[in-house]
Amino acid sequence: MTASSGGTAAAARRWWMLMLFSLAIAGNYYAYDSIAPVADLLRRWACWSQDRIGLLNAVVSLPNIVVALAGGLLIDRQGVTRVLLGTAALCFIGGVLTAMGSAYPVMVAGRLFFGLGQETLLIALLGGLARWFPADQMAFAMASFFSLARVGSSLADLSPVWAHGLYAWGWQAPLWLAAALTGVSLLAVCAYAWLDRRAMAVAYPGGNVPHGTVRDAWVGLKEFDLSFWYILALNVLFASAVFPFRSTFAIAYFQDARGLTLADAGRINSLVFLAAIFVTPLCGMVADRFGHRTLLMAFGAGLMPLAFLILGITGWSPWISAVLMGVSFSIVPAVIWPSTVRLVDRRVLGTALGLVNVLQNAGLTLANLLIGRINTAWGAGPDNPSGYDGMLAFLGLVSFLGFLSAALLWQRERGPNGHGLALPGAASHGQE
């Protein structure tokens, strides 16, 4: 018997777990994205520079260039549940410190604590889904989970509208809301831990729950298949193009280069996430039902450079590119994570996901820095809209390299070294 098998009661328990995980990630992503909406208040009320505000986000990613791999190893050694409890608690402490901080160092410390937990929490949640969901439901489960993550991000983006009363009090009140949501995330994880304990007692009556060892992780790392490295490259390159554009530079670009108002620039930018809320679970369902995961990833990844190309060389409405990005950002995350799970041994899954996130965070940090440099060097701004061409060329190139990785993965998986990624869920040989 495996943890993901069982009858109706087990199936019901799985959907409860998915609900709790989705709540946990929605609260977490809300807090992750809670700085941008208060940036203006921090600038005007506290007179903080762009650099100071930027550091509040940088300290979340920076530790994960190292910590996510350690977190992944810890998941393989200690199991998902303990790591979930520890990291959700770290995020909660971080959220509270950030909200308490009218003093800058306290806020930075809060964001640092939050960052220490954030990526490992995501990895552990994905590991938990992989543990409980069978192959033919995993893409839908992970896609629904990411759909709720986007709800968290979108609610944070739009909080100045729906929670405008809080913003009238200054920047701390909205950050207390974010802290409260990290508390909800911690409660959801505690409820999961309770469910998990009962379920494990049934799956492993002797209490001998198998965990990987450091040696397993080392051997596993050396034995990762070429397909894993392709999917890792896709993940890093795709994230390095999407997140810096969407979260850092898009609003200024749409205002300066496309002449949109701040409100319209915000609207077009949030379309990418709003579309993903609805389309991502559909993509997961398609992957479970029909397979063709590598083709889906190549198609989704191919839409991203196309979107940047259209922005860069045509005068077409930016909404066209936003729609292409929204579709791409729905397909790739829905398929890439469940596919990664199929490519590695379960005993080293945490380590594998940790490695992906370490390189992804390095890519995100580097891309943010490089794009900033490029925009400065090209003199991008309202007086020089074509100064953004360098940024678009860079993003187009990075996302095209992501597409190439997806195409290579597609080609490899069609041959004798494939892992059944093209097959429907039940027919493929995911390691249950």
Ligand SMILES: NCCCC[C@H](N)C(=O)NCC(=O)O
């Ligand atoms: N919130 C922006 C960065 C998220 C990075 C994270 N490691 C990740 O891969 N998330 C997956 C996703 O699609 O949100």
